[in-house]
Every structure is written in C-alpha cells, then in structure tokens.
Amino acid sequence: MTGVALVSASFAAPAWAADEASSLLHPMFDDHVVLQRDRPVRVYGTAPAGETVRVEFAGRRARARAGDDGRWEAQLPALAAGGPHALVVSAGGRTQRVSDVLVGDVWLCSGQSNMELQVWRALDARAEIAGAGNDRIRLLTVPQVSDVVPRAEFSEAVEWQPVNPDTVREFSAACYFYARELQKHVDVPMGLIDASWGGSRIQAWTSGGALRTLGDYDAELGVLGRYADDAVAAVGDWGTLWQDWWSAREGVEADDRPWGADEASGAWRAAPEQLGAWERWGVPELADFNGMVWYRTTVELDAAQAAQGATLVLGPADEIDMTWVNGRGVGSTYGAGSGREYALPAGLLRAGANTIVVNVLDTYRDGGLAGPASAHALRLADGSRVPLDGGWRYRVVPPELGTPPRAPWQSAAGLSTLYNGMIAPIGRYGLRGALWYQGESNTFEHDRYAGLLRALRSDWRSRFGDDLPLLVVQLANYGAAPTAPTESDWASLREAQRAVAAEDRNTGLAVTIDIGDRYDIHPTNKQELGRRLARVARHVVYGESLPPSGPVPASTSRDGDAVVVRFDDVGDGLVAYGAEGPIGFELCGDAPGSCRYAQASIRSDRVTLQAPGAATATRVRYCWADSPVCTLFDGAGLPAGPFERPVTP
Known part of the structure; x- marks a missing residue:
C-alpha cells in the first residue's frame, strides 16, 4: 500500500509536519484506485500549511495550496475511461506516487446487512469465489466505525484491491455482482466502495445537518452535540428524554x-x-x-x-x-x-x-x-x-x-453516526452513483421513511454531486405468507421506497419481491439482485430505453363494477405465473380492515379487478404483506412491484 492512513476524530487540523511519513494524498488515493471518468477529478490530501502541492496524472497537471489546517484539494480535467496510469503528487520536496490507476465508473454501495452480506454467504459461493478474477473491477471496503462528529479520514488503513478469489470473498455480494453484470453492458473499469453495516437505520447514514431539516430530531441532535464534549452528562439528559417518551405512552400510569x-x-x-x-x-x-x-x-x-x-x-x-x-x-x-x-x-x-x-x-x-x-x-x-x-x-x-427512541450516539441505530464514521471520511470523492439497500431496521417507523430517504438523497448529493444517481433496492419478501389481507409495516416501507424513487429521474428502484426468502431475512440470491440493479442503472444512469424494473402502475380507474389498473414499463406483455389470472391484488375502502382479495384478469397492459364491494373501492393494493404471494410479471421475467394507489373515477 502506498499511502499511510491518517486517523482523525474530526475535521481538526492534522499534525502533518511532525510526521515525515505522512501521506500527501488522502487514503482514498492508493495503488489500484479507480477515478471517475468524464468529469473533473477532485484530488485531495494534507501537506504542510501554506505549501504548494503539484499533481500530475495522465499528462494533466494541477496545483493547489495547503490551507492553515494543512488540507488541500486540486482539480484535474475530465478524463476518458482507461489506464493504467500513475498519479504523482509533490510538495515541500516530497513526492508520492500512486500506481496502476484506472479511470472508469465508481459506485458507493451502502446500507445494512443485505448490502454487507459477503460473497462467501451468497448463492453458489464456492464457484463464484473460485471463478473471480477481473483486474478491471477494483474493491475498497470502508472500516465499520461510528462517531459522534464527522471524521476527516478513516480510522484504519484502507486499500483498493483488484478482484480475485482472495479479495472478493469478504466483499459485498450485491455490490460485486452488480458491477460484474453492468460491465457486460458498460465496458469500462469499475470501482466499488462498500460502506455498509448490518442492522443500521437510515438516520445513522444521514448527516446531522440533513436530519435537522426534518424537524423531528432536534432534541436528540442536541444531546448528541453535548455527548461529544461530556458523555456522562449527555447520557443523563438522554435518560430524561427517554423517560418522557415512556410517560407519554397511552396506557402508562402517571406514577409508573x-x-x-x-x-x-x-x-x-x-x-x-x-x-x-x-x-x-x-x-x-x-x-x-x-x-x-x-x-x-x-x-x-x-x-x-x-x-x-x-x-x-x-x-x-x-x-x-x-x-x-x-x-x-x-x-x-x-x-x-x-x-x-x-x-x-x-x-x-x-x-x-x-x-x-x-x-x-x-x-x-x-x-x-x-x-x-x-x-x-x-x-x-x-x-x-x-x-x-x-x-x-x-x-x-x-x-x-411501541418502540422507544434510540440513543443518538448508538453506532448503527443512532443519528449521523455512520455518516460521520464511514461517509464523511471518503471526502468529496468522484462517484458515478450510489446503491442503497436498507430499510429492514426502519419498518417500525415506515411513516417517516419517505422523508428520511429524501433527506439522505439530498445529503449525499450535497457531498458527491447534485445529480448523483441513487439506486434503491426495495425490501424483499420475508416472513410468513398471508392468508387474508393484512396491514404490514414492511409493505408500507416498500411503498415509501417506490414513491420516493418515482418522483426523481435520477433515482431508480430494483424490485425484489420475488427473490427474498420467507425464512431468512438475508436472501442469498444476490446474483439476480445484481442483474436487476444493473438493469436499473442502464436506464437511469446510462439512458437506455429498456423498462428498468418491471411493470409499474400508471393509473387505477373504475370501470362499472370493476377497477382497472393500467401498467407502464411492460416488457413483452403482462403474464401471470401459475394461474389464469394474477393473485396478490386487493380492493379496499377508506376504513381499516376493509381490504378484500380481488379476482384479477389480464388484457394487454391492463389488469381488471373484481370483488364484493368493488364499485365503492377507494384503494388498490398489490403485494401488500411482509411476505406476499404475488404472481404478476412481464414477458421479460420482471415482477410488478408492490404498491398502493387510490382509485380515480
């Protein structure tokens, strides 16, 4: 490894000059690194305060001056995909050389355990590991660290590694299989950054500033700020907030x-x-x-x-x-x-x-x-x-x-803790996009999730680029199959994911409702997940005109005593698996408990629904359960995803 990682608990100035072994470059810039193509390249690091830093790469040159805190950033012109090249940085009579640098597309893969799940735990792992060998896919794993203040650099050394059986074994299966599939259609080097933590909530991956815009976390963020300076006192303050939550619960006696x-x-x-x-x-x-x-x-x-x-x-x-x-x-x-x-x-x-x-x-x-x-x-x-x-x-x-509030300093369940410890240390590194597989740990607060996902998207775009594409994996099926219409926290969170993805042209949704495991919250078929994510990327990121993720509802309207759902993004027509018509549809009124399973039939790009009370139905639900049974696909083999929509006249 060329660079030596600097450990910093915050954005405080580094003790650079005192350590002659310190790296000029941020640890992201190391042997085998992949830089983002077709856009100006930010290069950054630390040097003695006031020192001029010179950067050379692939015939391009740039310079910058280190600030009072020793930090510098230079910008190289946009480069086409290719390499290998060498990145050379010099300052104060010292030179650092980074070798075997490729230029291609760089992806941040983040979320909880289903993003963290390693290749060795995936389907057909032995063959996948033995057959792995691709110098044009490079891997970097961010150390799992939480912090109450943003870190400027990683807590331990990191390194970029080309794909081989040794390096891919512990890497994110979803992230790796995505890049492997995408490279079949986008023939450029791929750089993959895995920053994931099992069991993590979305709040932990979002900066404190972004969370404050929601207005729901001010008290907790106030405690978190005090925790950085006086943890013992802040814990006492948190205990009071927790007690207030308990005392406000309906059904709790005043003296309890x-x-x-x-x-x-x-x-x-x-x-x-x-x-x-x-x-x-x-x-x-x-x-x-x-x-x-x-x-x-x-x-x-x-x-x-x-x-x-x-x-x-x-x-x-x-x-x-x-x-x-x-x-x-x-x-x-x-x-x-x-x-x-x-x-x-x-x-x-x-x-x-x-x-x-x-x-x-x-x-x-x-x-x-x-x-x-x-x-x-x-x-x-x-x-x-x-x-x-x-x-x-x-x-x-x-x-x-109900579920109590989580202490804001907790690692995976806190506020901004993983953003501070795992996203902030990346710096403003150039990315082509981000993959997000998370939500299981937020199902109990599904009503907040849409706002939280929007906040995370805006937050990451403020760091990595205003047009950063975000590819969201919708929660897979998990749990017992339903025998009657039911309310479902998981289904409600899937609907939040669908709605947020649908509102933004640079956000895509990978539907996985058919490739989960009702007995295991960690489904192992990450190869098909990778294929679906790559298909979404081809549409959202690269502009291909193919349907990105299976049929999506375009309209729901009344037709006499029936309700008709029309679908867009249908590849080769709608089909029902295992029966003459698709199952999984429900017609509902306004009142809770009013949903009824509907008989469904396909005609062209429409599904007609009939059930007792259909003439007064106000909502249509599809695949609405933790682990629903739903059989509507298109001819390309992609499932229609879960949804809830109002019935229009």
Missing part, C-alpha cells in the same frame, strides 16, 4: 416509573439466575417475544465503596439497552455481541441499597440480558468488583406501547 428506586406499578417477577435469552426461560409469554423487557436489581454498598468513582459493567444485551442507576440514565448501547461499561457520575452511588434498572429492546430472534448474574458488576476505582448477583426481577412491556 420503572427506572426508579421502587418497583411501582406493573407485574415484576423473578428472573432465572442464569438470565440469558428470555425465549429460553420457559415463560410462554416470552417464547417468541420481540419487544421490551425491564430488568432490575439492587446492590448494597458501604460508605467507603459508595464514595468511590465507579463503572457499571454489564454483559451483552440483545440488542439495545437503556440503563439507569438510582433513577439516573447512565448508558445506552446498540449491539448484541459486546458487553457494556458505563462510567457513573460522581455522587450517584450511596451507602446502602442502590438500584440498577435495564430496559432491553429486542427486534429479531433471541433477546435479553446475558448471564449469569455474576457477569454484571460495579467496578470501583480501587480495583474491587461488586457483583450484581443479588437476584434480578423482570417485567414485560406490552407491545402496543
């Missing part, structure tokens, strides 16, 4: 404060001594429970112990905890795999009984506070350890109370 010293209202029961996943406690109510459970215990301290500084040590909590000591919030962490350590403010502990309360939120599979009870303790400043082994009690929270 589970974080307090007294058990107050609610049915508290003794937890098993070994704790662990509550699904294994033998409690029917918890056998298949995703939601919140309160835990509480007490620990006795003498006066000398209580006077010391202390850290609360907890084992792993699956998957989010909010923790109080003596009624004060002391910490909240996202992630099931690691323990928690929360520094306690001075004066919080007292001689006698001290109450520790933990609220654990679980949204997927096993949940709970890891055991045994002796794994949890107070670690005192004198090095002694007081185990929390006096017995835990628990209380189950009714699901109808």
Whole structure:
C-alpha cells in the first residue's frame, strides 16, 4: 500500500509536519484506485500549511495550496475511461506516487446487512469465489466505525484491491455482482466502495445537518452535540428524554416509573439466575417475544465503596439497552455481541441499597440480558468488583406501547453516526452513483421513511454531486405468507421506497419481491439482485430505453363494477405465473380492515379487478404483506412491484 492512513476524530487540523511519513494524498488515493471518468477529478490530501502541492496524472497537471489546517484539494480535467496510469503528487520536496490507476465508473454501495452480506454467504459461493478474477473491477471496503462528529479520514488503513478469489470473498455480494453484470453492458473499469453495516437505520447514514431539516430530531441532535464534549452528562439528559417518551405512552400510569428506586406499578417477577435469552426461560409469554423487557436489581454498598468513582459493567444485551442507576440514565448501547461499561457520575452511588434498572429492546430472534448474574458488576476505582448477583426481577412491556427512541450516539441505530464514521471520511470523492439497500431496521417507523430517504438523497448529493444517481433496492419478501389481507409495516416501507424513487429521474428502484426468502431475512440470491440493479442503472444512469424494473402502475380507474389498473414499463406483455389470472391484488375502502382479495384478469397492459364491494373501492393494493404471494410479471421475467394507489373515477 502506498499511502499511510491518517486517523482523525474530526475535521481538526492534522499534525502533518511532525510526521515525515505522512501521506500527501488522502487514503482514498492508493495503488489500484479507480477515478471517475468524464468529469473533473477532485484530488485531495494534507501537506504542510501554506505549501504548494503539484499533481500530475495522465499528462494533466494541477496545483493547489495547503490551507492553515494543512488540507488541500486540486482539480484535474475530465478524463476518458482507461489506464493504467500513475498519479504523482509533490510538495515541500516530497513526492508520492500512486500506481496502476484506472479511470472508469465508481459506485458507493451502502446500507445494512443485505448490502454487507459477503460473497462467501451468497448463492453458489464456492464457484463464484473460485471463478473471480477481473483486474478491471477494483474493491475498497470502508472500516465499520461510528462517531459522534464527522471524521476527516478513516480510522484504519484502507486499500483498493483488484478482484480475485482472495479479495472478493469478504466483499459485498450485491455490490460485486452488480458491477460484474453492468460491465457486460458498460465496458469500462469499475470501482466499488462498500460502506455498509448490518442492522443500521437510515438516520445513522444521514448527516446531522440533513436530519435537522426534518424537524423531528432536534432534541436528540442536541444531546448528541453535548455527548461529544461530556458523555456522562449527555447520557443523563438522554435518560430524561427517554423517560418522557415512556410517560407519554397511552396506557402508562402517571406514577409508573420503572427506572426508579421502587418497583411501582406493573407485574415484576423473578428472573432465572442464569438470565440469558428470555425465549429460553420457559415463560410462554416470552417464547417468541420481540419487544421490551425491564430488568432490575439492587446492590448494597458501604460508605467507603459508595464514595468511590465507579463503572457499571454489564454483559451483552440483545440488542439495545437503556440503563439507569438510582433513577439516573447512565448508558445506552446498540449491539448484541459486546458487553457494556458505563462510567457513573460522581455522587450517584450511596451507602446502602442502590438500584440498577435495564430496559432491553429486542427486534429479531433471541433477546435479553446475558448471564449469569455474576457477569454484571460495579467496578470501583480501587480495583474491587461488586457483583450484581443479588437476584434480578423482570417485567414485560406490552407491545402496543411501541418502540422507544434510540440513543443518538448508538453506532448503527443512532443519528449521523455512520455518516460521520464511514461517509464523511471518503471526502468529496468522484462517484458515478450510489446503491442503497436498507430499510429492514426502519419498518417500525415506515411513516417517516419517505422523508428520511429524501433527506439522505439530498445529503449525499450535497457531498458527491447534485445529480448523483441513487439506486434503491426495495425490501424483499420475508416472513410468513398471508392468508387474508393484512396491514404490514414492511409493505408500507416498500411503498415509501417506490414513491420516493418515482418522483426523481435520477433515482431508480430494483424490485425484489420475488427473490427474498420467507425464512431468512438475508436472501442469498444476490446474483439476480445484481442483474436487476444493473438493469436499473442502464436506464437511469446510462439512458437506455429498456423498462428498468418491471411493470409499474400508471393509473387505477373504475370501470362499472370493476377497477382497472393500467401498467407502464411492460416488457413483452403482462403474464401471470401459475394461474389464469394474477393473485396478490386487493380492493379496499377508506376504513381499516376493509381490504378484500380481488379476482384479477389480464388484457394487454391492463389488469381488471373484481370483488364484493368493488364499485365503492377507494384503494388498490398489490403485494401488500411482509411476505406476499404475488404472481404478476412481464414477458421479460420482471415482477410488478408492490404498491398502493387510490382509485380515480
């Protein structure tokens, strides 16, 4: 590797001059790098303050002057696809040379676990890895780091790597298969930047400034700003906000404060001594429970112990905890795999009984506070350890109370944390477009998702270019198939994705409703996903006239006692799989619970729907469930995607 990555927790000036080994170039510019073709190329890095920096590349030259903070940026003229070339930068008598540089199209691939899912976990992985070899596709993986302030550079070294069996194995399968398919139609080098994190919410990938424009996160962002300067005080502020959320829930009694010293209202029961996943406690109510459970215990301290500084040590909590000591919030962490350590403010502990309360939120599979009870303790400043082994009690929270707010500093569930730690360090690197596969972690707040997706799109365009194309992967099918019309958070989020994509000519949608896995939230057929994303790109980014992603509803109108849906973007006609007519359509009134399955028939580019009450239907829904059964395709083998539309006269 040519460059040496500089570690910076913020945009503070680098200690450049003190380190003769420091790189002139930002770590994005390394051997085997791919630069974006057909547009001016921004090159940037650090040098001694005031120093003139000279840049040479493929016969072009540019210069810049390092600012007071040591940072510089130069701009080279637009270049056609090709290479390899060498990038040479010099300043202050020093020269840095980057070799084997290609010029082509560069893609940022981001999102949660279905973007992160590696090639070795994909369909037919052994053959895919063994057959991988393409020097004209280059890979860079952004280290998984969250931060409460924007980083100027990565937390650890990064490098560009040509595709081979060793490098592709751990890389994003969706991103790799996309580029491999696209290169069959767009014959230029491809640079792929994978910045993804399993379980992440969209808010974590959006800058604080962009989130403020929504007006929904001002209080949380205020806490986040304080957290950067005084984490202990900010956690206490967050605890108050969390408590306000709880007290405002319908159905919560005015004196119900589970974080307090007294058990107050609610049915508290003794937890098993070994704790662990509550699904294994033998409690029917918890056998298949995703939601919140309160835990509480007490620990006795003498006066000398209580006077010391202390850290609360907890084992792993699956998957989010909010923790109080003596009624004060002391910490909240996202992630099931690691323990928690929360520094306690001075004066919080007292001689006698001290109450520790933990609220654990679980949204997927096993949940709970890891055991045994002796794994949890107070670690005192004198090095002694007081185990929390006096017995835990628990209380189950009714699901109808909803999902609590997430602490804004949490890694994948916070606000701007992954933008700060993984997007900001990329700098203003030249991109051809971005791929976005995310949403599973936001289904519980689907009503906010459209605004959040627009904010992320605008945010990234402000960094990477006003016309940055965004290719969105619509959520795949997952979960039990429906036996009757139902409301669905997943379907509502898919509708938000569809609507946001449809409103912007530089945004495309890849429909995946037929290639998910109802038993696995991580479907392995990323090859077909790559093909569909490449098809969307050919239409949205490269201007090909092919239908990008299957049939889309163009109009829904009444025809006597029937409703007719007309489709655009139909390749080779509409077809129904497995029956004379397509299934998955519903006709609905205005009232909740009014939807009914409809009989559907195809004629040309139209589907006619009939059902009891069709003459008064006000809405049409299609593929409306977590894991719907829907069989309308076009002759090119692309599915019609889920949608909800009003019926027009």
